[in-house]
Amino acid sequence: MVDPKVNLPTNDITTMHEAIPFLPVPVAITCLLFNIFIPGSGTIISGFSALCMGQPRINMKEGRKLITLVVNLLVGISQFFTITFLFVGWFWSIAWGGLLIIHSMQYREALQQRRQEAVATAAIEALTKDSILHRRDVKTLVKSHKKSKK
Template sequence: MIKGDGRKMNERLTVPAIPLPMAIACCALNFLIPGSGTVLAGFTSLCYAQDDMGVGLRCASCCIGFAVGLLQLLTLGVFLLGWIWSCIWGLGFLGMSIKYSQVSPLSATAHVIPSIVVQQPGQGQETGHVENSQYMSSHHHQIVYPSQPA
């Protein structure tokens, strides 16, 4: 099932949201060899697509990227249509990457710290997950990391 707005998902199927360094490389490739960056972006969408895209949507995005890249290369001889299309598509990779690379620091922190022991002054130890660093700093909890097993 597709989560979120259907229009945004369709947009991401055709122009995948990939990491910014990869988007820059794909854009440069599209300017040099029309369609090559589009094909590469399609293949990278298998690995780097957003979490809300299932395996089926990732495969569809890969196939769409491959087909569009091939068409961009084949239409190169028609008044440079393929090259212009490829350049515009490459700039689209940059725009989509910038749009979807905005990650809030709190959501990134919640995924980085797996499990910790929180010890409140004067109480026993409890295990839990840190989901909001502001909560931890405002309630003066002492964070004790569990020792590694020998």
Template structure:
């Protein structure tokens, strides 16, 4: 009976595990190559890749006025900032950012929106620093 590959193993690595020839793209000594991809929801994927100083300003705004930095970042989408939603229209991504800002503002009363706003700003800074360092974005 043939064994099915584990979820983390690519299907092409199954013959190598069964004693056959190693598949192309995997090292013969290591056996399995595992690739991890982060799955982002539409709101999280709509965060724009901004210049680093703008991202820091948005983090500062989000820290003291929940949702304000997210609101400002929505306008960077209209100015040409890229996002992880390349197949969606610019206006759709703009409105997703506006929706995230409204969620942060409306739930700030119970502290959830304020915490979400700070994390959102930190994500903006992380994305901006990765962009400056030349680290490729994962789609």
């Protein structure tokens, strides 16, 4: 079975941007919609979703999911409370939701590519093994056919 986790390189400078998790695309779209209607709510949901169905992007050995949750929680709260400053929180929230979708689509494409490579490898191995087994079967059939003629 293919490991569902794919390590995509992140070129984010800050831990805050690295905290945007890889989520299934429908979940990322749902988070964007929540961010549009209630700024920060989709960001908080994405942090909790990373615990059970997503993959954190933070490059740390331990506590990746916890750090992702905490950062998304803090960013979501910040987005909500900065709505009053010329809707800064609302625009920030929508941009965050857009990044969620972009990262989720990149992750989905990487998963699909990895699955295709695994299927191709398995097919090549199966064909190679099958042809070797087939040759043996043909040899035994030829030998048995020759014996039956004699």
